[in-house]
Amino acid sequence: MDDTSTRSGYLPDEAATLGLGASLAQAIIPGMVIFLEGDLGAGKTTLTRGLLQGLGHQGRVKSPTYTLVETYPLASLTAHHFDLYRFNDPEEWEDAGFRELFGHDTLCLVEWPEKAQGLLPQPDLTLALAVADDGRTYRIHAHDAQGIQCLSRLSI
Amino acid sequence: MLVLGIESSCDETGVALYDLEAGLIAQQLHTQMAMHAEYGGVVPELASRDHIRRVVPLTEACLKEAGKTLADIDAVAYTQGPGLGGALLVGASFANALAYSLKKPVIEVHHLEGHLLSPLLAESRPEFPFLALLVSGGHTQIMAVRGIGDYEILGETLDDAAGEAFDKTAKLLGLDYPGGPRLSQLAESGDPDRFTLPRPMLHSDNLDMSFSGLKTAVLTLTRQVEASEGEIGEQARMDICRAFQDAIVDVLVHKCLKAMKKAGMKRIVVAGGVGANKQLRAGLNAAAAKYRFAVFYPPMALCTDNGAMIAFAGAMRLKFAHGAGGFSVKPRWDLATLPKA
Numbered sequence: 001m002d003d004t005s006t007r008s009g010y011l012p013d014e015a016a017t018l019g020l021g022a023s024l025a026q027a028i029i030p031g032m033v034i035f036l037e038g039d040l041g042a043g044k045t046t047l048t049r050g051l052l053q054g055l056g057h058q059g060r061v062k063s064p065t066y067t068l069v070e071t072y073p074l075a076s077l078t079a080h081h082f083d084l085y086r087f088n089d090p091e092e093w094e095d096a097g098f099r100e101l102f103g104h105d106t107l108c109l110v111e112w113p114e115k116a117q118g119l120l121p122q123p124d125l126t127l128a129l130a131v132a133d134d135g136r137t138y139r140i141h142a143h144d145a146q147g148i149q150c151l152s153r154l155s156i
Numbered sequence: 157m158l159v160l161g162i163e164s165s166c167d168e169t170g171v172a173l174y175d176l177e178a179g180l181i182a183q184q185l186h187t188q189m190a191m192h193a194e195y196g197g198v199v200p201e202l203a204s205r206d207h208i209r210r211v212v213p214l215t216e217a218c219l220k221e222a223g224k225t226l227a228d229i230d231a232v233a234y235t236q237g238p239g240l241g242g243a244l245l246v247g248a249s250f251a252n253a254l255a256y257s258l259k260k261p262v263i264e265v266h267h268l269e270g271h272l273l274s275p276l277l278a279e280s281r282p283e284f285p286f287l288a289l290l291v292s293g294g295h296t297q298i299m300a301v302r303g304i305g306d307y308e309i310l311g312e313t314l315d316d317a318a319g320e321a322f323d324k325t326a327k328l329l330g331l332d333y334p335g336g337p338r339l340s341q342l343a344e345s346g347d348p349d350r351f352t353l354p355r356p357m358l359h360s361d362n363l364d365m366s367f368s369g370l371k372t373a374v375l376t377l378t379r380q381v382e383a384s385e386g387e388i389g390e391q392a393r394m395d396i397c398r399a400f401q402d403a404i405v406d407v408l409v410h411k412c413l414k415a416m417k418k419a420g421m422k423r424i425v426v427a428g429g430v431g432a433n434k435q436l437r438a439g440l441n442a443a444a445a446k447y448r449f450a451v452f453y454p455p456m457a458l459c460t461d462n463g464a465m466i467a468f469a470g471a472m473r474l475k476f477a478h479g480a481g482g483f484s485v486k487p488r489w490d491l492a493t494l495p496k497a
């Protein structure tokens with residue numbers, strides 16, 4: 001059951017996942033931290049592509065699995081798309097020096113946040129995707145006032 | 157002229173010495189993979205601190221291997237980007253500090269230029285111009301290479317790199333990460349006619365590629381097999397691996413052929429970790445025989461990240477050598493913006 005702090009639904013295809021990302025782009029607030037959860041192939045990077053394109057990014061949105069972070073300087077803010085999949089140890093978060101990328105004018109999207117458990121800043125939103133039939137289910141949970149505000153602005 | 161090359165853009169710390177007359181005279185690499193390991197993702201060892209721990213002992217070992225001393229070094233080349241900011245900074249600061257203390261110049265090297273010039277370190281080396289397929293865990297690009305620093309990106313992946321698709325699909329099939337090499341091994345015993353997976357963008361009118369959708373295709377296929385057979389048996393898994401590898405190889409070979417034609421090239425160079433994939437090599441070799449062009453591969457040990465390619469690229473760029481100090485790194489850096497050497 002949805003209340004002010006959660007939202008969930010079904011995404012039948014890739015276009016719907018991109019659409020959810022585009023809707024989020026209209027609702028997010030600079031400075032937000034969003035955790036993206038879900039197994040390989042669940043659509044985390046696809047959703048991010050929709051979100052970044054919704055924020056005006058024109059080019060490609062490559063998977064950051066190899067580079068660990070891809071940065072997008074956009075008109076309204078700078079977005080950092082992290083992928084911690086390859087982390088073996090949460091301490092690698094500190095070693096990689098990523099903490100300094102978080103700020104009031106950035107949007108931080110973190111795939112595989114559990115790989116740096118305990119060291120990451122608290123998220124405003126957690127968005128979980130899961131494969132279901134031919135599509136995906138999603139569930140967004142807001143953790144604080146900023147997250148709840150973002151959800152209230154989300155038109156989907 | 158003796159050039160010391162330092163690579164620290166990602167997981168591996170590589171140091172090598174390239175001499176303009178004698179060629180590659182020493183190279184040292186710290187990696188958790190065995191030197192003969194095939195391709196795919198490397199075991200992460202992302203810590204910038206780890207590069208710090210490795211770079212000095214590797215440099216000492218390199219000098220010892222070549223029978224040289226620091227005083228013999230004429231220039232220090234290092235990877236300026238692209239890569240992880242913190243990791244790049246280790247190589248950049250070490251290279252600059254060393255060069256400054258030796259009163260020798262530094263040369264900034266683009267990591268991908270290192271990769272695409274690495275086939276020039278093989279015994280049979282291609283003449284310019286050539287087409288380059290750069291295919292690894294982090295990159296999948298097709299480039300027209302007309303000379304040192306004269307690179308045009310003709311097409312690239314829009315999402316996952318080919319090697320990444322291998323590793324992630326391997327994981328989906330229950331193989332340990334990075335499982336790309338294991339997936340290829342299983343594919344060898346797979347039935348090529350049992351399953352067919354989609355070839356994303358095969359017939360698109362450009363040279364771009366997309367591999368992330370293959371994960372979903374493999375998931376769907378796996379579910380179908382489970383539904384009809386109850387579980388994924390050993391043979392079924394090998395057949396799925398085969399279908400997956402066929403799809404990737406087919407797209408890569410097809411796009412390369414298209415690019416050869418478009419750019420009017422007679423030679424193709426394959427660089428990067430996935431360049432070691434047997435089926436990809438067989439596919440390219442067969443196409444080369446049929447359409448009468450030549451294929452060149454880097455020595456096996458230089459397929460993954462290494463210092464040798466940086467020392468070599470630096471030696472090819474000696475005219476850009478300049479005084480050490482005041483350095484920066486470029487975590488994102490478009491290869492096509494390099495000046496011609």
